[in-house]
Amino acid sequence: MNRLKIAVVGVGHLGKEHARILSHLPDVELVAVVDSNYDQAALIAERCHCTPYDSYEPLLGNVDAVSIVTPTVHHHEVARSFLESGVPVLVEKPITVTLAQADDLIRIAQAKNVPLQVGHIERFNPAFEALLGRPIVPKLIESERHGPFTGRSTDIGVTLDLMIHDLDLILSLVKSEVRDIEALGSSVFGGHEDIAHARLVFENGCVANVTASRVSPRPKRKLRVWASEGYAGIDFVTKRLTLVQPSDELRKYGLSALQLDPARREKLKAEVFGKHMQSIDLDCNRTSNGDQLTNELKHFVQCVRTGKRPRVTGEDGRAALALADRIIQALQRHTWTGTPEGPKGPKQLPPATGKLFDPNLERDYLDNREAA
């Protein structure tokens, strides 16, 4: 089989991982890495045994596919150049800065009939994959994505940086339009919002509460779904999926605690999980075949070879961006004191009224175990 000639454009924090993985795939030849910082390109090229460049132009028409991992502001220009020359593109999330740019990329990919995949990597998380295909129609979703401050991606806020992962996942689960959005967010370090929360109400009645922070001491990435069919909880960090469903008996006959005498109510308390509500906790690391970035890249290679539609299309990337844009507009409108003339939006959180604690005075209570 001919090896597919691939280049990676932008080999910083994440792009160097794309290059490393691609350089090890047997049916791929990583021919080049590009970085506007030539020293960085040279460093990664040496590690991955390929040619470094400080601009992508010499590669146009000379590669079979490209992975674009530059800061988001450059996605449109770089992806457009490769798509125009008929080269399939994997572009990191968010697809672009503006919806017009996303539309442009989708149009060119269609006209040239080449795959355009967007790097919404959690779709390849084995715990999410293990949920797909199960009959669940979400009625309430809660997602939490907390990460430490990295100093990267400061060209965008946390909505486009982290929350967009969950927006894409939620849109892939809830096949309905978002009707109403309430959102609030706060800028901690003076730029875009670093913490954001949104409540999304879908046309089909589903509600999603979505929270993201990039100033948390510990990472946390969870998604919980409640539905008539039961409950699904995903931990993206540990890659575990918890499923709970009513027993066949409970489905068939129901059970009203109101009609039970105290003794039978006590019995029910002890039997709820196990007898009436069946639950399993799946360790999806066991069944997964590699990490999700490797699987995302392998999937892209397969789509390039076969012309198959990518799991995360340009249209999906656009839909997540459109929803993120609506959330950003909603959090700009949020009034912190409930009055329209009061402070508004992520940069105008009212000043603190006092300190929550004095570390010197609370020493005696200090517990070094993890705080909640």
Ligand SMILES: NC(=O)c1ccc[n+]([C@@H]2O[C@H](COP(=O)([O-])OP(=O)(O)OC[C@H]3O[C@@H](n4cnc5c(N)ncnc54)[C@H](O)[C@@H]3O)[C@@H](O)[C@H]2O)c1
């Ligand atoms: N899918 C995920 O989970 C995930 C995680 C992190 C970052 N990302 C996305 O990946 C992209 C890169 O993020 P990062 O954290 O690696 O950033 P980074 O700043 O660490 O790396 C970006 C690299 O691109 C280079 N660069 C800048 N402009 C360029 C250009 N025009 N041509 C070539 N190289 C250029 C920079 O020199 C730098 O080395 C962003 O779009 C980000 O949103 C996705």
